[in-house]
Amino acid sequence: MNDINSPSYLENQFLIAMPQMEDSYFANTVTYLWKHNDDGALGIVINKPLEASIADIFDELEIQCSIKQGAFCEELVLAGGPVERDKGFIIHDASKNWESSIAVTDEISICTSKSVLEDIANGNGPENYLIALGCAGWEAGQLEHEIVTNTWLTVPADPALIFSCDYENKPQRAASLLGVDLQQLAPDAGHS
Secondary structure: OOOOOOOOOOOOEEEEEOOOOOOOOOOOOEEEEEEEEOOEEEEEEOOOEEEEEHHHHHHHOOOOOOOOOHHHHHOEEEEOOOEEEEEEEEEEEOOOOOOOOEEOOOOEEEEOOHHHHHHHHOOOOOOOEEEEEEEEEEEOOHHHHHHHOOOEEEEEOOHHHHHOOOHHHHHHHHHHOOOOOHHHOOOOOOOO
């Protein structure tokens, strides 16, 4: 369990947008927070699909598939956040590491390398992965302030939920890890 006084206590957590969030980008989202320290925080929104498929990414990067590409047409790329929107982030299980893989936990890694995409296209990639364009970032103290002002609900991350394709229900499923129904929360919940 992460120590709340540690500068990295929010790593490997979900940030669930509270129902009253009015930010058009983050409303009704779940963000996987993979980095948090004295300088700020980084995360990837895990439930905001784009209209692009993984097959489209392979075409754009001229990655040849040695396995049937049809399945990749069904798998969607996600909008990972408003920062570095032209950069791809791959959250993957930690069964294998690729160039630029960063271990978040014993189960989850983050990678930005084209080589992991090539391995996915050829059937040699991780069993579980999520591909997103862009990430979310917070300056030092910004995320903590947003949590105190009741913008986010935090809960330890669940790998099965990260890789789930049930994007629409991820916020409620993440909240239910705490036994919370998002629709039952008052706008000022958490304050006394």
